[in-house]
Amino acid sequence: MKFVVANHKMNMNQETIRKYEEALQEQDSTHVKLIICPSMLYLSYFQNESYALGSQNVAPIEQGSLTGEIAAYQLAEKNVKYCLVGHSERRIRLKEDADLIKEKIKILLRYNITPILCIGETKEQHDLHRTALVLEKELISCLKDIPSEKMDEIIIAYEPIWAIGTGKLPSNQEIANSIEVIKEVMEKKYFVQSKVLYGGSINPDNIETLEQIKNLDGYLIGGASLKSDTLKTILRKIQ
């Protein structure tokens, strides 16, 4: 069963989120594992069993004083089962580095929330054929010190930075190669068979092409997940 993670980022308001959630309940998504990551304010609007709930962020400390952040135990109370970490928007705009990401992963695992670790190369690194190196380096730095018995609980999302919100996608062969690199690192270094998702400019027109990639375990969708009809169209096209 493929994972489909909807990353709403900072979008939607009270009215649109209610309608969106209602529309999702009418969706038969039993053939996929649908995970909705709404804006933090709306986590409590998503408490239906037809999808799982994900967070877009978590505090890098377990509890205490950290103005503006949300702790893993609070997310767990709201029925959050998954959490994005290492998204390039946070790495670039908020300067989140591997040490911080690693702390978030550790804490999430402690609260039985599955981390979805996002990694990916820049356009420049892609053009210089450095993708494999970048992916390996990011995995190793973000997963340092994670207890080995927990390693198989982590999902990896391959998100080329240049493909996010741009309408540009790598070829299927390039995606398959990157997925292979990630799976190999996870297996050789940590002895686990990890689930690996692809994210970046997925839409109803390209999902069938992406579906031809054999080693893919699912998708992380931003813009195209914001309209329930568009998301439903994508879901219908996933095997």
Ligand code: PGA
């Ligand atoms: P996009 O975003 O689907 O709008 O490219 C993906 C993401 O940022 O996770």
